[in-house]
Amino acid sequence: MEKISFNKVTVIGVGLIGGSLAIKLKEKKLARTIVGVGRGIANLEAAKRLGVVDSFTRDVKEGVKGSDLIVVAVPVQSILPVIKAAAPYIEKGSIVTDVGSVKKDVIKNAESLMPEGVSFVGAHPVAGTENSGVEAAFSGLFEGRKCIITPTANTDKKALEVVKRIWEEAGARVICMDAERHDIVLAAISHLPHMIAYSLVNTVSDIESHNEEILSYSAGGFMDFTRIASSSPEMWRGICTMNSDAIVEMIELFEKRLKALRRLIEEGDSEGLKGEFERAKNLRDSLKKYRQQTAKI
Amino acid sequence: MEKISFNKVTVIGVGLIGGSLAIKLKEKKLARTIVGVGRGIANLEAAKRLGVVDSFTRDVKEGVKGSDLIVVAVPVQSILPVIKAAAPYIEKGSIVTDVGSVKKDVIKNAESLMPEGVSFVGAHPVAGTENSGVEAAFSGLFEGRKCIITPTANTDKKALEVVKRIWEEAGARVICMDAERHDIVLAAISHLPHMIAYSLVNTVSDIESHNEEILSYSAGGFMDFTRIASSSPEMWRGICTMNSDAIVEMIELFEKRLKALRRLIEEGDSEGLKGEFERAKNLRDSLKKYRQQTAKI
Incomplete structure (x- = not known):
């Protein structure tokens, strides 16, 4: 070398x-x-x-x-x-x-x-x-x-x-x-999660304003989101401006998924909900396995 | 006592x-x-x-x-x-x-x-x-x-x-x-974050299916989401069935926020984006301060 x-x-x-x-x-x-x-x-x-x-x-x-x-x-x-x-x-x-x-x-x-x-x-x-x-x-x-x-x-x-x-x-x-592929991959696994975390934290902040002290009950899950949403605003506005097409595309895909989940909840579709949650859990499990494998290499 | x-x-x-x-x-x-x-x-x-x-x-x-x-x-x-x-x-x-x-x-x-x-x-x-x-x-x-x-x-x-x-x-x-307030508070700070994590993980899983190996690039932020989305599917379908009204209401509030953020990105509104991100960061910072205070008590 x-x-x-x-x-x-x-x-x-x-x-x-x-x-x-x-x-x-x-x-x-x-x-x-x-x-x-x-x-x-x-x-x-x-x-x-x-x-x-x-x-x-x-x-x-x-x-x-x-x-x-x-x-x-x-x-x-x-x-x-x-x-x-x-x-x-x-x-x-x-x-x-x-x-x-x-x-x-x-x-x-x-x-x-x-x-x-x-x-x-x-x-x-x-x-x-x-x-x-x-x-x-x-x-x-x-x-x-x-x-x-x-x-x-x-x-x-x-x-x-x-x-x-x-x-x-x-x-x-x-x-x-390839630079183009890079921007799509990052939009999916980094930029989209950050946009979601920012939106969630601001949603809960809206709710807090007419539902006092709601934040004092926040536990594990929500705290992780606030951590993600506390990255540099200056950096993120740049990323959003420079990779807007891919990020907007990813947000749209996410919006569709969330809407489908909302429907399942509205309809009380218990089996559908379980399927949706199991699918996410399986991805996590296979990701964990993948990480363990690559860690060994 | x-x-x-x-x-x-x-x-x-x-x-x-x-x-x-x-x-x-x-x-x-x-x-x-x-x-x-x-x-x-x-x-x-x-x-x-x-x-x-x-x-x-x-x-x-x-x-x-x-x-x-x-x-x-x-x-x-x-x-x-x-x-x-x-x-x-x-x-x-x-x-x-x-x-x-x-x-x-x-x-x-x-x-x-x-x-x-x-x-x-x-x-x-x-x-x-x-x-x-x-x-x-x-x-x-x-x-x-x-x-x-x-x-x-x-x-x-x-x-x-x-x-x-x-x-x-x-x-x-x-x-x-009060039980009713409990269900609203939990919908905001726990149930909504979980619904979002499940939807995000499944969105990325959709993208993976026509964009191979995308998941192998996942870093910090996304891994936190997958952890949240790996809670018991059986438990979460129950929560969604039992607290559907409050959860749907929270999802709707979140959808509005995300849509507004997507518009700022589409319009390239750099100042608007910065404001949105700063707001989330401020909430995190005040939450951290709040936690430190209560820890002292």
């Missing part, structure tokens, strides 16, 4: 994901120096104080100067604007990569924005917590998680290998996938 | 809830003997083998004979039929209580089914896991959880105190509430 190491790494957006990757690169001594770039001075100062980055700047031009690796870890809606702003100052031979949860739009446009001799490789580490900002970052965030890389026909093979190695070093299992 | 102790306790339905209560009563030496009653012989044998009950029978008449406490811990739709079958054999001075997740229908009818001198007190320990059956039972299940007791104007004051004490001994915080 090829060894990788960088002279200067620039992390644009030193939040949960960007920060955790920086911590890992430092831990494994893969970067001589790491520069953080961002807008919020408090977060950048925290990144420096915590040793996540060696230095920081709010100036993209200065930040990318002389870097051989640039990691764009800003909310998805800002990835292309950031790349556009940075592009003129990126040096030949550098690799640019991102960590966004939506890929099709970014992939379609990022390659053409690269200056001569600079390679772009899109990546999405499927990891995260409900916390955000550099203070939530930690070295083990990507351990055992998947990282989906979305190369195109034009992707430089060597740069692709380097980005793969970065995520393997971070502890992730790397999978390559 | 009054001390309680029983000569013979009958637990009808020795599953997760009934079994965990039996374990606790034994642990605290509050029952001289505990008899399990049920339909499934394998589960009853397991209950005996695990020491959860001292003996068992499939005959309700024999099971309740000479008991001073009868705990009906069967799925909600079976509570009234079980009480009806047991009533003629329950001895004067006994207390009958249940643990059902739906209360209005049971409370309305259970009192009139009691023989002269027998008291009924409805209770609902808000606790559980996704597992069912006596092998999932454990002593700490009710620790720190709420137990909602739903007395009526006719409830015997002494019997009410006894049932309160039982649940306090089991580690729960006892709250008294």
